[in-house]
Amino acid sequence: EPEVTQTPSHQVTQMGQEVILRCVPISNHLYFYWYRQILGQKVEFLVSFYNNEISEKSEIFDDQFSVERPDGSNFTLKIRSTKLEDSAMYFCASSEQGRLRSSTDTQYFGPGTRLTVL
Amino acid sequence: KQEVTQIPAALSVPEGENLVLNCSFTDSAIYNLQWFRQDPGKGLTSLLLIQSSQREQTSGRLNASLDKSSGRSTLYIAASQPGDSATYLCAPTSGGYNKLIFGAGTRLAVHP
Numbered sequence: 165e166p167e168v169t170q171t172p173s174h175q176v177t178q179m180g181q182e183v184i185l186r187c188v189p190i191s192n193h194l195y196f197y198w199y200r201q202i203l204g205q206k207v208e209f210l211v212s213f214y215n216n217e218i219s220e221k222s223e224i225f226d227d228q229f230s231v232e233r234p235d236g237s238n239f240t241l242k243i244r245s246t247k248l249e250d251s252a253m254y255f256c257a258s259s260e261q262g263r264l265r266s267s268t269d270t271q272y273f274g275p276g277t278r279l280t281v282l
Numbered sequence: 283k284q285e286v287t288q289i290p291a292a293l294s295v296p297e298g299e300n301l302v303l304n305c306s307f308t309d310s311a312i313y314n315l316q317w318f319r320q321d322p323g324k325g326l327t328s329l330l331l332i333q334s335s336q337r338e339q340t341s342g343r344l345n346a347s348l349d350k351s352s353g354r355s356t357l358y359i360a361a362s363q364p365g366d367s368a369t370y371l372c373a374p375t376s377g378g379y380n381k382l383i384f385g386a387g388t389r390l391a392v393h394p
Binding site (some may be wrong): 199205212222268269271273276 | 313327335
């Protein structure tokens, strides 16, 4: 069964460094998402991406964050200058329909990248 | 702004019991609602999607109901097994681009 994959599974970085988290969505999916989960807290939406542009972003997704689909298979999240509070599990998700307001659009999640900022 | 609450926060039951996990949300203008399972330190596994026009959706021993007008969804787990032990998350959509808003989850432990 097709699945969303993410690399690396764990990333340790120093505060102020740039990190790139990588995701390979399911191949025929059109909508891509990033969510994060700080340890012990709820999963939070960061950004959605469709047709090579951001559809929606949350207040968390400030100028330090960016997303890109550099080729036909990868979807990346870049954090320009990491802070201690960026430490979290980052989940990539994808969905097939790519349509606004789709009631049947299931989001499939990857296994996550645990980011630790020291 | 969509707010999602899940009750109970934790549940510990003996194997074989039928379970009810509750989810409530404040904004009834949703397109669908997904239930997920999360094992410790792992990703999210989609269990069920229930469309806004549906009242129920079933998958194996799982049954989800939705009362959109009152902002409630319920996940029923029949004949629970130790392998069902995990955190169960409820996530209705919010906004035009189907972003998911998550509850804090119900942490379920099923003991033999």
